[in-house]
Amino acid sequence: EAQVTQNPRYLITVTGKKLTVTCSQNMNHEYMSWYRQDPGLGLRQIYYSMNVEVTDKGDVPEGYKVSRKEKRNFPLILESPSPNQTSLYFCASSHQGAGQETQYFGPGTRLLVL
Amino acid sequence: GNSVTQMEGPVTLSEEAFLTINCTYTATGYPSLFWYVQYPGEGLQLLLKATKADDKGSNKGFEATYRKETTSFHLEKGSVQVSDSAVYFCALGRGSTLGRLYFGRGTQLTVWP
Numbered sequence: 001e002a003q004v005t006q007n008p009r010y011l012i013t014v015t016g017k018k019l020t021v022t023c024s025q026n027m028n029h030e031y032m033s034w035y036r037q038d039p040g041l042g043l044r045q046i047y048y049s050m051n052v053e054v055t056d057k058g059d060v061p062e063g064y065k066v067s068r069k070e071k072r073n074f075p076l077i078l079e080s081p082s083p084n085q086t087s088l089y090f091c092a093s094s095h096q097g098a099g100q101e102t103q104y105f106g107p108g109t110r111l112l113v114l
Numbered sequence: 115g116n117s118v119t120q121m122e123g124p125v126t127l128s129e130e131a132f133l134t135i136n137c138t139y140t141a142t143g144y145p146s147l148f149w150y151v152q153y154p155g156e157g158l159q160l161l162l163k164a165t166k167a168d169d170k171g172s173n174k175g176f177e178a179t180y181r182k183e184t185t186s187f188h189l190e191k192g193s194v195q196v197s198d199s200a201v202y203f204c205a206l207g208r209g210s211t212l213g214r215l216y217f218g219r220g221t222q223l224t225v226w227p
Binding site for chain 2: 048058106
């Protein structure tokens with residue numbers, strides 16, 4: 001089954017404790033992206049990657065890091081989480097080329113930073 | 115720049131009522147337009163899309179027409195069901211930004227039996 005998976009689905013942590021949210025897709029997509037969803041703000045892009053070893057900032061990259069060492073994986077790293085990073089996070093992927101803007105979303109990771 | 119504005123929610127309807135969720139956009143050139151739906155506890159799913167002016171996207175009884183003259187992409191359904199209760203997001207995509215999507219703030223729809 002074609003899918004985007006994220007782990008963990010729920011996470012409670014404390015300020016300053018490094019964490020990683022994993023994202024994996026099995027569709028051989030070139031493009032992957034991370035969004036955060038906050039009430040009243042919709043989805044905002046954090047980082048995206050157009051292919052292996054190619055990443056760039058989205059609209060709200062501060063406080064986040066990403067890496068793309070393999071095509072299927074795109075982890076989101078919070079080196080020193082803060083309470084304002086409490087949010088719902090989504091990973092998404094898509095092909096380049098025709099239909100490239102049809103993105104497939106993971107189920108989301110709900111993060112609470114105390 | 116690129117942006118999407120969609121009507122504020124929440125929207126509450128009775129089953130079989132007519133639904134319209136307004137969406138307007140700002141963009142240079144010729145973007146693609148999308149509606150995504152998010153059911154409770156799930157990620158976003160593509161509902162429908164249109165890639166050029168006057169195209170009509172449709173799926174599951176929902177429709178939206180790409181209107182370049184009014185820069186709009188309103189979502190409509192003739193008869194909603196309880197199972198349509200979800201959050202709906204309008205989005206704009208630019209081919210030049212290789213898959214980048216710009217989302218509206220989302221509209222919560224609740225349908226009562």
